[in-house]
Amino acid sequence: MNTKRNYELVYILRPNLEDEAREAVFNKVKGIIESDGQVDKVDTWGNRRLAYPIKKLNEGFYNLVYFTATSEVVNEIDRNLKIMDAVIRHMMVRQDEK
Structure with a gap:
């Protein structure tokens, strides 16, 4: 049996995506999380300037999920995030226990 741990996920979407596409990515991530x-x-x-260009983009739409x-x-x-075209970068880290 695997223990559940606390994680922090940040993912950056293409800045020119429609609201529906952003919502679809979030709902996909949320659905996977809520499976277990x-x-x-x-x-x-929201939209923020990137520190350096990623895939020739200077901005990205940031979402942070705990x-x-x-x-x-x-x-x-x-x-899933690796194969989504809308996602330009993501990072997941385990949070320290409090």
Whole structure:
């Protein structure tokens, strides 16, 4: 049995995406998390300038998600975000226990 741990996920979407496409990506991530975990907090930063160009883009739409889940869920999120064209970069880290 895998233990559930706290994670922090930030992903950057293409800045020119429609609201529906952004919502679709978030709903996909949320659905994967809720298969064996729970979303604790969502923080949308919106369009921000990137520190350096990524895929010839200078801006990106930032979304930050705090969640609790198993390592299988984390692997599934990582796999899905890697193949989504709308996502230009993502990073997931395990939070320290409080």
